[in-house]
Amino acid sequence: MVFFRMHKAFKKLLVIIKQSLAAELNTQHLNRWLKGIILTILLIFSILFLPGLLQKFSLNVAFFSQPDSMEADSLVVAKMKQSIQKQITSLNNKVNAYTPKSYYLIINSTRNEFFLYKGKNMVHHGKCSTGSYLQLENGENQKWLFKTPKGEFRIRGKTKSPVWKKPDWAFVEEGLPVPSENHSSRFEYGVLGDYALSLGYGYLIHGTIYQRFLGLPVTHGCIRLNDDDLEKIYQSLEIGSKVFIY
Amino acid sequence: MKNRQSNRYLKLVTGILICAIMIYYLAIIASAPQRKLRHLEKETLADSVFVLQHSNFLADSGLFELAKTRAFLESRLLLSRSDSFSLAINLNDSTVNLSYKGIYIQSSKFEILEKDPFFDALRPIVMLKLFSTPLAVFYEKTSIVKEPIVVKKAPKDTIEAMNSIFMPDTLIQNPAYLIIGIDHDINIIMLQEKWLTKTEKKVWNKYLRIRNRLRFSDYFKNVFHPFKPHYSPTIVMSMDVNEIRSIYRALPVKAQVVIGF
Numbered sequence: 001m002v003f004f005r006m007h008k009a010f011k012k013l014l015v016i017i018k019q020s021l022a023a024e025l026n027t028q029h030l031n032r033w034l035k036g037i038i039l040t041i042l043l044i045f046s047i048l049f050l051p052g053l054l055q056k057f058s059l060n061v062a063f064f065s066q067p068d069s070m071e072a073d074s075l076v077v078a079k080m081k082q083s084i085q086k087q088i089t090s091l092n093n094k095v096n097a098y099t100p101k102s103y104y105l106i107i108n109s110t111r112n113e114f115f116l117y118k119g120k121n122m123v124h125h126g127k128c129s130t131g132s133y134l135q136l137e138n139g140e141n142q143k144w145l146f147k148t149p150k151g152e153f154r155i156r157g158k159t160k161s162p163v164w165k166k167p168d169w170a171f172v173e174e175g176l177p178v179p180s181e182n183h184s185s186r187f188e189y190g191v192l193g194d195y196a197l198s199l200g201y202g203y204l205i206h207g208t209i210y211q212r213f214l215g216l217p218v219t220h221g222c223i224r225l226n227d228d229d230l231e232k233i234y235q236s237l238e239i240g241s242k243v244f245i246y
Numbered sequence: 247m248k249n250r251q252s253n254r255y256l257k258l259v260t261g262i263l264i265c266a267i268m269i270y271y272l273a274i275i276a277s278a279p280q281r282k283l284r285h286l287e288k289e290t291l292a293d294s295v296f297v298l299q300h301s302n303f304l305a306d307s308g309l310f311e312l313a314k315t316r317a318f319l320e321s322r323l324l325l326s327r328s329d330s331f332s333l334a335i336n337l338n339d340s341t342v343n344l345s346y347k348g349i350y351i352q353s354s355k356f357e358i359l360e361k362d363p364f365f366d367a368l369r370p371i372v373m374l375k376l377f378s379t380p381l382a383v384f385y386e387k388t389s390i391v392k393e394p395i396v397v398k399k400a401p402k403d404t405i406e407a408m409n410s411i412f413m414p415d416t417l418i419q420n421p422a423y424l425i426i427g428i429d430h431d432i433n434i435i436m437l438q439e440k441w442l443t444k445t446e447k448k449v450w451n452k453y454l455r456i457r458n459r460l461r462f463s464d465y466f467k468n469v470f471h472p473f474k475p476h477y478s479p480t481i482v483m484s485m486d487v488n489e490i491r492s493i494y495r496a497l498p499v500k501a502q503v504v505i506g507f
Contacts, residue, residue, distance in 0.1 A: 046268055051465055054276030055477070059363040077306045084303075084312040091319035098326055098348030106351055110492040133393055138400035145395065150331075150496060152346060172400045175407035244351050246331060246344060246496035 096120075103236040105205075107223055107245045109148045112215045114225065116236060124232055127215040129208065129224040130245075136173055144169045146220040153199040153243040158234065162196035162206060164188045169220070193227060195234040199243060205233065274468050279364055281475035286368070286430070290375040297371065304370050317378040318506035322348065325380050330498040332380065333426075335434065336506040342436070342485065344493055352492060356483040359437065364479035365507070373507060380502040381429040387456050388424045389449050390494045421449040422490045425456065428503050433460070433480040438487035 099120060106115040109130040116124040131148035166186045171178045179185050193207015208214070208224040218224075223245075225233065237243075291297055303313040318336070325332050326348025334343040334350070337358070344352040368376070401407035421443075424436040435457075441450045460478065467476035 043268075046272065048462075051272060051275035052461070054272060055279050056363060058276055059279050059367050076302075077309055080302060081306075081309055081312060084309070084316055088312065088316050088319060091316065091323060095319060095322055095326070095348055100349075108352065108492055110495050111488050133395045135395050135397045136400055137397060142400075147393065152329075173407065175401035175403045175405070244346055244349070246346070246351055246492065 100242050102238070102241065104242040104244070105233060105237060107148075107243065109150065109217070109245060112217060114223070114229070114233075116233060118236075123236070124229070126226070126229045128229075129210075129214055129219050130217055131219055131221045132217050136169055138172045142168075142172070144172075144220075148219070148221050148223065148245055149201070149203065150245050153203075153245065155197050155237050155239050155241045155243065156200045157198035158237075158239060159196045159198070161194060162192040162204075164192050167202075193225075193230055195230050197234060197237060205243070206230070271469060274472050275465050278464070278468050278475045278477040279367070279479075282477045283364070283367055283369075283372075285475055286372050286376065290369075290372045293375065296375055300371060300374050303374070310370055313374060314507060317374055318504065321378055321380050321504040325502055325504055328380075328502060330501070331496040332502040332504070333493065333497070334504045334506070337481075338506055340483075342483070342489075342493065344496055351496075352489065354485050354489040354493070356436070356485040358481065359484050360480065360482035362479040362481065364477070365481075376430060377505045377507055380504050381432070383426050383428050383497070383501045383503060385427040386425065386494070386497075388422070388494055389420055389452065390422050390424065390491050391420070392495060419487075419491070421446040422487045422494075423449065423453040424490050424494050425453075425460075426503070427478070431464075431476070431478040433478050434503065435480060435482040436490045436493070437482065437484045438490060439484050 100117075101119050103116060103118050103123075106117065107128060107130065108114070112128055112130055114126060114128045115122050132146050134146045136144045136146070164187070166188060168178045191209055192204070193209075196204045196206040198204055203221055203223075205223045205225065207227055207230045210218070210224070211226055214224065214226055300313065303309045318334075322334055322345070325334065325345060329347060331351070332345050334345050335341075336343065340356050340358065342354045342356055343350045344354075365373075398410065401410055421441065422436075422438045426434045426436075428434060437453070438446075441447060464476045464478055
């Protein structure tokens with residue numbers, strides 16, 4: 001039934017096309033069509049493109065019609081220049097005062113790179129690994145988002161030969177039952193490298209046994225470095241040193 | 247006979263009406279930049295204290311250059327009071343700087359692809375006023391995912407865990423454009439340098455569609471609200487794709503931008 005209706009409609013459409021083609025053969029009709037098409041194109045051009053062109057033209061006219069600058073006594077100008085120079089120096093000092101004089105670390109979590117600075121000078125840089133943005137869901141109630149936080153942090157603690165106390169998510173992720181708070185299976189030795197620097201809230205800068213993943217977002221929120229970079233940073237940053245993560 | 251004459255009148259009236267509408271449409275849109283220039287000038291001159299303090303700087307081009315540097319530093323200092331990431335765009339040395347409490351965290355070089363003639367048409371005193379304070383971002387349009395979150399269900403046992411090991415995905419780095427709308431309807435657009443692959447061309451077309459939409463929205467705002475000029479002067483810059491991503495992911499929702507000109 002549907003096919004029959006479609007066939008009928010198609011036949012009707014063919015008749016209309018045939019009729020309109022026959023009408024087009026008439027030169028008067030053809031002229032009208034041409035006029036219509038040209039007018040439509042002109043209308044579309046005037047609506048879409050002409051305003052932009054006119055705007056640019058009007059701005060160029062405005063640029064050339066700007067009045068000349070005022071004239072002033074050269075002595076006054078020289079004095080003013082001196083005064084502004086002084087203000088600029090003072091402002092520069094104020095702006096520069098925000099930059100820490102000692103070592104600080106900048107971490108780019110998009111590129112997974114770190115930059116160690118002392119004052120305005122970059123002294124070391126390399127690859128690191130930051131949060132994977134993986135959201136682990138265990139039923140309705142338990143959710144963990146493995147993301148490295150952004151902003152300004154300070155080094156809150158420094159540890160040699162750190163031991164990793166595995167949190168609950170580490171067991172959930174491996175499909176293992178979560179043990180009690182101080183169960184021996186929670187403690188892993190050597191996986192965090194030789195040093196760890198704490199940023200607070202459970203986030204660490206530490207080493208890794210997965211060095212092939214450096215430069216990629218694979219961590220649970222911590223910042224992983226290779227052994228040499230970690231040592232350099234451990235030695236350079238003091239407790240209280242600033243770490244900027246973006 | 248009468249019918250033919252009335253038809254002719256109808257055609258004439260319709261033609262005149264269409265012409266009048268078109269003239270109004272073109273005039274109101276074409277005059278928008280000029281009206282905006284005048285509007286900003288009026289706003290600046292209304293601040294008599296500012297004019298008094300700064301009008302002398304127009305006496306000498308060297309003095310004006312110094313005044314520009316001072317304005318940029320002053321606005322950077324104001325920016326340092328905010329405790330979130332912000333942008334400092336210096337058009338003189340072509341750098342976009344991601345700033346946090348006054349410290350430059352990332353500095354990226356850019357190349358200007360398009361600078362609206364509107365900026366050259368601004369009077370120097372208006373420019374000083376316009377860019378001597380941080381400008382607030384009021385919208386962003388981008389192809390970049392702010393937080394590329396991947397959801398994973400916890401495995402039931404160790405065998406399922408072994409089968410669902412998460413492999414780091416480096417392919418989520420889609421082509422990047424970033425359109426930032428700041429105060430005074432200024433648009434800052436950051437584009438990646440090359441658009442060669444099929445995916446890149448697809449994103450490029452989307453970018454063009456958004457730009458056209460923004461342009462036409464300005465046109466129609468002018469038509470329907472003729473008393474306020476709607477014009478969005480735009481600066482388009484091309485820079486490293488990863489740096490655009492880093493900037494966008496670092497910026498908070500209501501970020502601030504300072505422009506050194």
